[in-house]
Amino acid sequence: AQKITQTQPGMFVQEKEAVTLDCTYDTSDQSYGLFWYKQPSSGEMIFLIYQGSYDEQNATEGRYSLNFQKARKSANLVISASQLGDSAMYFCAMREAHAGGTSYGKLTFGQGTILTVHP
């Protein structure tokens, strides 16, 4: 069974500094996708970044980058130049692409990390 582990319940960072949020995963599938989402207090789940298991390069989206280490089964999110608006809950999630299956959408989430950015 797939599992996502986020070991940091809370993280603090100074504005304009970089921060790394940890995520490890467990799966027996060879094909899968890894996601990071941001959830502010309003509740909306905002997509940040995606990494496919066969992607050779780490994904980047603006200030967000995903440090993908396949052998270690880790997919850490790096936020550069933190801003006050980055304060939120962050979730790591995984989707397995079942061989021959048509399941597109089942995401398994970690417990989340609350990030607080200090001015």
Place this chain on the structure above:
Amino acid sequence: KAGVTQTPRYLIKTRGQQVTLSCSPISGHRSVSWYQQTPGQGLQFLFEYFSETQRNKGNFPGRFSGRQFSNSRSEMNVSTLELGDSALYLCASSWAKNTEAFFGQGTRLTVV
């Protein structure tokens, strides 16, 4: 391009009632999946629909059901509501395997 739209945003129901939540995916997306988020259990998968067929189902009682229409819009229904059903219900849409999944703003259900 419009995002994923969930209605209503907020809902208050009484125990024993039933409720229907709606999700309109991004245009062109055929997969819709639903999640329940509570402080105690975190985010849990409810079910996934693709081309009007349920493809996958999470570990929830039969009181939770859903369907998808030909235009990919999806509804989920909860019958005989219990206090523990109070949660944020999120839906996500995708257009293919191994692509991004985008969420709506959620429906916050309170059962009293």
